[in-house]
Amino acid sequence: MTSPAEQLAAPAVLADPHPTLAALRASGPVQRVELRMGLPAWVVTRYEDVLAGFSDPRLSSDPHHAEGALAEAMRGDFLSRSMIGVDPPEHTRLRRLVSRAFTARRVEALRPRVQEITDALLDRITPLGRADLVADFALPLPVTVIGELLGVPETDRERFRLWTDEMLDRPFDVRSDLPRVEAARERMHGYLAELVASKRAAPGDDVLSALVEATDEGERLDEQELLAMTFLLLIAGYVTTVSLVGNGMLALLRAPDQRDRLRADPSLIPGAVEEFLRFDGPVNPGVTRYATADVEIGGVVIPRGEIVLLATAGADRDPDRFPDPDRLDVASTDAGHLAFGHGVHYCLGAPLARLEAQIAFTALLQRLPDLALAVPAEQLRWTGGGVLRGLRELPVTFTPAPPPGGRG
Numbered sequence: 551m552t553s554p555a556e557q558l559a560a561p562a563v564l565a566d567p568h569p570t571l572a573a574l575r576a577s578g579p580v581q582r583v584e585l586r587m588g589l590p591a592w593v594v595t596r597y598e599d600v601l602a603g604f605s606d607p608r609l610s611s612d613p614h615h616a617e618g619a620l621a622e623a624m625r626g627d628f629l630s631r632s633m634i635g636v637d638p639p640e641h642t643r644l645r646r647l648v649s650r651a652f653t654a655r656r657v658e659a660l661r662p663r664v665q666e667i668t669d670a671l672l673d674r675i676t677p678l679g680r681a682d683l684v685a686d687f688a689l690p691l692p693v694t695v696i697g698e699l700l701g702v703p704e705t706d707r708e709r710f711r712l713w714t715d716e717m718l719d720r721p722f723d724v725r726s727d728l729p730r731v732e733a734a735r736e737r738m739h740g741y742l743a744e745l746v747a748s749k750r751a752a753p754g755d756d757v758l759s760a761l762v763e764a765t766d767e768g769e770r771l772d773e774q775e776l777l778a779m780t781f782l783l784l785i786a787g788y789v790t791t792v793s794l795v796g797n798g799m800l801a802l803l804r805a806p807d808q809r810d811r812l813r814a815d816p817s818l819i820p821g822a823v824e825e826f827l828r829f830d831g832p833v834n835p836g837v838t839r840y841a842t843a844d845v846e847i848g849g850v851v852i853p854r855g856e857i858v859l860l861a862t863a864g865a866d867r868d869p870d871r872f873p874d875p876d877r878l879d880v881a882s883t884d885a886g887h888l889a890f891g892h893g894v895h896y897c898l899g900a901p902l903a904r905l906e907a908q909i910a911f912t913a914l915l916q917r918l919p920d921l922a923l924a925v926p927a928e929q930l931r932w933t934g935g936g937v938l939r940g941l942r943e944l945p946v947t948f949t950p951a952p953p954p955g956g957r958g
């Protein structure tokens with residue numbers, strides 16, 4: 551029999567990682583595991599330890615602190631020049647450059663447009679009687695929103711989405727898959743350089759043009775940092791949100807009493823979105839850090855230079871923090887989950903993700919009230935490479951409604 555630690559690397563775990571995370575959590579605070587990427591890491595699964603880990607300055611976000619074979623693999627990633635891959639003070643400087651575009655107030659101003667995009671996508675789906683909620687809804691919604699916010703031309707969005715898929719879609723093994731992933735990174739790098747050049751030539755009223763200006767005028771951002779920032783915002787701006795809507799809707803479809811309750815009382819939606827994040831959030835198993843010193847957690851010493859995986863997905867189902875953690879409760883008022891992280895790297899896009907998900911769930915429940923899975927849940931296929939997890943597709947059926955033009 552394989553141990554829970556060995557199981558974490560098994561592809562089958564992607565379909566349902568929670569029992570494995572529970573077994574890891576039950577067997578001790580920290581275990582040495584092999585990740586799906588083929589990298590060794592120390593995984594931390596208890597809520598209190600994960601929370602403390604986010605605030606421990608010895609746990610760096612910078613892959614340059616990794617040692618050995620894995621260092622090479624992690625450093626090649628040009629994301630490591632973005633805010634998510636650096637520590638203060640560089641982190642503070644980079645994050646400040648864009649933080650104003652993502653405040654709760656600025657994001658709230660996007661509400662009418664997000665509603666419009668949501669309605670238009672549903673107008674297309676409702677007459678059909680069946681749909682793939684990932685491809686037809688959960689994906690195009692955040693891709694359109696972040697594309698418009700950053701100023702990515704509509705005709706380019708499909709291209710960057712395909713390259714992202716290549717980089718994130720399949721579990722990649724650092725022992726064999728690096729050339730493929732690096733080729734995808736190269737293409738993405740080339741595309742981003744073109745995109746930045748076009749903003750320089752013809753600036754628009756968008757976040758990317760503002761960043762180009764910051765680069766050119768104040769030397770607050772160099773060219774590589776600018777590309778890394780653009781890449782991070784584009785990717786982080788949609789990949790996770792797709793899974794929040796997909797995983798959350800699947801959780802509802804598997805708990806019809808919860809779906810009925812939510813449909814009957816839409817005032818529960820904001821709290822339900824927090825519960826979807828806790829119950830089956832897009833970041834799974836969690837976020838990576840690098841030990842800059844020997845670090846003791848729960849009696850285990852993690853050696854300097856090794857990867858630490860703060861398993862937020864394990865923490866968010868810790869029975870010592872959340873009573874009855876494996877049950878979805880849309881009326882929960884406990885928003886203490888760690889699905890957006892914690893501390894200085896706390897998700898910059900959290901207000902945007904919340905807005906999109908709240909609008910999406912409200913509209914889906916209203917307009918597709920008898921939504922049902924079109925295949926048995928066990929047949930659903932999942933994507934994820936290392937730290938993210940989501941549905942590849944979510945086939946559903948429902949009673950068709952007349953096209954919007956015919957409504958009256």
Ligand code: HEM
Nearest residue numbers: 633634786787790791794837889890891895897898899903
């Ligand atoms: C449900 C959706 C989302 C989830 C679950 C999520 C989750 C996370 C988590 C866990 C982190 C912390 C990473 C760490 O500590 O290493 C993070 C950081 C980040 N997220 Fe999100 N995210 C979501 C949506 C978004 C959106 C819509 C954006 C839009 C731009 C975004 C942009 C970012 C950025 C820029 C960072 C890096 C922040 C920093 O390093 O200071 N995220 N996100």
